[in-house]
Amino acid sequence: MKSQWPSDSGRREEALTILLAGRARAMLKAPRLGCYTECGAFSLIELLVVVVLILVLTTLYWGSTTNNRGKQSLAACQQNLEKTYIALQIFANDHESKFPSAPAARTSEEALDALVPRYSADTSLFICPGSKDSPPPGGESIAARKISYAYYMGRRESDNQQPLMSDRQVDTLFKTAGQLVFSSTGKPPGNNHEKLGGNFLFCDGHAEASPARLPFSMTSTQGVVLLNPRP
Secondary structure, three states: OOOOOOOOHHHHHHHHHHHHHHHHHHHHHOOOOOHHHHHOOOOHHHHHHHHHHHHHHHHHHHHHHHHHHHHHHHHHHHHHHHHHHHHHHHHHHHOOOEOOOOOOOOOHHHHHHHHOOOOOOOHHHHOOOOOOOOOOOOOOOOOOOOOOEEEEEOOEHHHOOOEEEEEOOOOOOOOOOOOEOOOOOOOOOOOOOOOOOEEEEEOOOOEEEEOOEOOOOOOOOOOOEEEOOOO
16 A cells, blocks of 8 residues: 655655644644633643644754755755866866876865866856855966865876865865765864765766765875865
């Protein structure tokens, strides 16, 4: 027998909201004895039940809204990274399949500055929609600015399934499966998406979301350095 609940989580919450609200109205309309018939007041238990129902409904509403906002932010961030890859790929085509690299670069801004403005004048692509970072001026150097993304300097197009960029990470170490790569508390560092994880852009151009703890192992490649954006 098929379940009568809708499969979509938002519809389940809406149905539960309607059910709880209906029960609250029924309780308020039901005939009462004692104090209600004599003085028209509600009993303490009835008032407590109504307060609890209001709290439940409020929690359901705001919980659903926050979760949806987080998913939308992650999706918009993936689109940013995929658009940035277009500039990275054109750069690689002009530089023997090598992605941008800057000698002695210590931040991702210094390495990725080679893309602006020739390969991308849209500097807003370097800002994660989930972060509170402000977009650098369009078409201007980002070397001394602040962006939202980490960068694996030293990669080539042939690295395929290896990560090329990501949301800001908790540190610049190469990590194995199960290790913390993004904030798990919502606090810095690595909290572009608070505690919802972050995104990775790979050398083949696809982007995918990751939880706070890495679901795969990174291969440490000679000559590849992970650079975080400046704090």
